[in-house]
Amino acid sequence: MSEIQKAIKIFHGPQHPGITGNMSVELDLIGETIQKAQTHVGYLHRGFEKLIERRTVVQGFTIVCRICVPEPDPNEENYARAVETLAGLEISEKAKYIRTMVLEMARLANLFMWMGGQAGSIGLGLIPQWSVCDRDYMLDLFEELTGARVYHMYAFPGGVRRELPEGFLGRLSDLLDYYEKRIVVYNNTFFDNVVFKTRAIGVGIVNKDEALKNAYVGQTLRACGIKRDVRKDMPYLMYDKLDFDIPIQTEGDVYARALVRRDEMIQSIRILRQIIEQMPSEGDILQKIPKHRKFILPAEDTYVQTETARGAMSYYMAGDGTEKIRRMQVRGPSLIHGFTLLEKLLVDSQLSDVAMTMNSLGICPPEIER
Amino acid sequence: MIDLASKLENISLELVEKNKRLYKVVVAIENLESLLLKFINEFGYITLDSMNYRDDIEDGVFTITYCLQTEKRDHIVMVQTSIVRENATLPSIHTIWPQAEIMEREMHEMLGVDFPGHPTLIDFALEHWQEMPPMRRDFDTLEFVNSLDPFRGQRDDNLDVKVEMKRLRAEKKALKLKAEQEENSKSEEGQEHE
Amino acid sequence: MEDGFHGSALKCKLEESGLVNTHAIMEKAVRWFQSRSIFVVAYGTGCGAIEMPPTFTSRYDAERMGVVGVATPRQADVIILSGYLAYKTLRRVIRTYEQMQRPRYVITLGSCPINGGMYWDSYNTIKKLDDYIPVDVYVNGCMPRPESVIEGFVLLQERIKNGEEAGWQKYDSNLEFYKENQKRVLGGNVDPSYESDWYNLGDGGIS
């Protein structure tokens, strides 16, 4: 095996159990140490931004939720808020509360999904089986509320599409009680697992000095001890009226990011409990908006941000005097994490760390290439 | 950030305040880099959040928007400039912000803008792409995809929706008429009996 | 289908005696075993990949029917294409499909592989998957629920049990048609180019 001495090229993906979604990392290995890493995307490129130029506002609303598959709701919220900013719509307080609730539910679901991926990336097959099932219970509530498991198309420009079902909030709080019990179990089996600690501590350390300048977002930032969260810095919806805090860690490695995510689960359960208390009983949920052929956006542009479960996601939207959207560009958290940061972190690390690092950065390919 | 306007007097530009956290600055292409550096060094907008591009084909320009964020991530300024569409060229800013490298790579592929001095202008999402850059407005995606991969033919038992609707409506009307006639006939019979 | 069972003496005897047609019986048995054990390589080509984990984990437990996920296409019987295919992905999918060992089957999720779905006018996704590789079971819906994915597996098991003509047989019988379609869309270069040493060592990895 003389070839193993000189660097060999490995295509880690696109079809690989250890890759997050349908992307590929091209690795130059000596032994199992990575000399050079290069990310390749485009396996999921659908040209959403081109399609949206050909759709009216309401038709585009069915497209945006497909932009990031694991958590569609922040995309819908971003789109709806951008359209409202351009068209000058003001949504009612109840609609705001419901949107906040949907966002937090989506955050919880996605964090459970992430936990499965993170545990699976170190071969701990028990946790994915449990956490994906727990996430499914949240999807059941989504189905009851919006009519769909994954793609909800719920946060409509001008409000939300459906009224809350009878006794929905009660069922939600029951589920939250269950989750609080489960998080203790996961804490014992996964976050305190000696093998996970041995592997995750000191791996994929993000440089704190360049983190802000290079536009790292989300847990990657918070695990370095930098307290940034769109929900606090640029409050939207009801977040300035709700009481929650931003968990941070200081090490900046994979394990710190995992702990930050665990604390965020607890925080969003806390937020949901407040929402259940404060949810206004009456109030219209959907503004009267013009027919979708008459829905004209002015020739202006705007820029909105939402905190997803993986970091800040920004939409740039520009209208021209027609019923079509001139331009809508998505800047997801994965764009920079997947290229600038991942290629930097993987150098001089082991092949075994690739899956773990990608999972802890929360890379979601469909929002890189749209 | 209210004194932004006063600070920017010496450069020829227009400042719009979208809301209390979002500003928009329109600047000519030659002042762009100096303005970006000024934003970094003097006003504390150190983060490049995204580079957004759109194709204003009516004016024959590409409109590029640099979205900068403060260190606290609580204010955003959109620095907007425009370049002519014919062999468009932009100064590469990947030396200022490393994340600009990938954004410029995407813009180069999707819009066909050239970035002199950019290290890696390779394929971003597309592969073996020979057509014009897809995000230009004069690129017709429907025509392209139809030429490459036609639609699936309709099924044999496929029915035209409009025709079917008409037929169903006619049937319903006929049934209604029949029922009314029966009613009338019944009532007439009743009258005859009396 | 019974290449594994090379003719045993008992089989020959029974054949001569003419009492039973061991060939048919053997085929039937082998088909039953093949339907009871299905190794899946899940290629997350699209949105449907998000419904793969629920299908294979503890809530909708696909392993009950002997449906197990494996890592490499060599060991797999079924490849799941979960959603629309971009042209860039189609290259890899064709390569993966040709690395699988016969008998091999294809299950696609979602409406996009059938007729383009909601990406009917997108410049980077294909409309009809069965022009390029043969599809055995379409599970449609956007996106299909785990129950329907499992139902698709059950349908495939039935078809294997009944010994109907499967996609790989179609692929072998009219290979030119598929190859010509692939060339038309992918512009000749179907395989991604590998600069690695390993693929020059005696055709390693390329079936």
Place this chain on the structure above:
Amino acid sequence: MILQIILLIMLAYVVGFIYYGLYRNITARIQGRYGPTIYQSFYDSIKLFSKKESASFGWMFYLGPIIMATGSVLTLIFVPLFNDSDFLRSATSQGNLFLLLYLMVLGPLGNALAVGAGGNPFGVMGVVRGLTRLIGLELPFYIAVVGLIIAANSSDIVHIMDLQKTTGMNMLVHPFLFIAAMISMVGFFGASPFDIPGAPQEVYSGPRTEFSGKFLALLMSQGSIFAFAKLVLIVDLFLGGADSLWMLVLKTLAIFVTIIFIGIVYGRYKLEQAVDFLMKLPMLIGLIGLVRIIWFG
């Protein structure tokens, strides 16, 4: 004699596969699902045997699985099943522990040859990982075995088994040796945290990446036979052998379930971490046991 050997191999095949099905069932129940039927492994192996084609890369690729199968079958033949019944004690009188320890290494070497012929980088990586791990796994096991040989001062397994009738089970007499041997057994069975060679998230299926159809079926079969042989060996050495088939099944099952429970709650170590761990804790325990035997008899 030959008949006995064939019978033995068939028994090991069946029992090994049923154990594997049991393993999948227990895992599924812990994970909160039903899991497959207990005969699922038979279905898998028959299906794989009946695949129409199996990619191969030259004659060495054919040879590798056969060498592995030979290694495991020989291991099985030289392990005595029952205490003092000659039934199925096929070739034990000719062999001893040293031969067994040699035969147990035969499989991985054959695997390495085949994978080298296959020329898949992931496969080669998996083999390199497997051989590196083997060093870490074997040292504690060898220490335990040497301790037993000193204690019994004979390398004949039958003699060690007979000795346990008077002194009692070795796992009680020499607990340190037993713990060291069990920890390395977890690795021999490829359970977490030592399942490094075939880590799906890192190197696909590792050594088995290129194996398909008949080759994979052969690998699975020899794996099940080898697993049964290893279980019986542990029972013979530490649990005082078995008098009847039921006792044998009971004791092997106890060992097997213990290994399952250890494996299910742990993730996967990195290669150097695993070797590091194996070189420290089990080695230390084994050496303590060895010293204990040498000094206090």
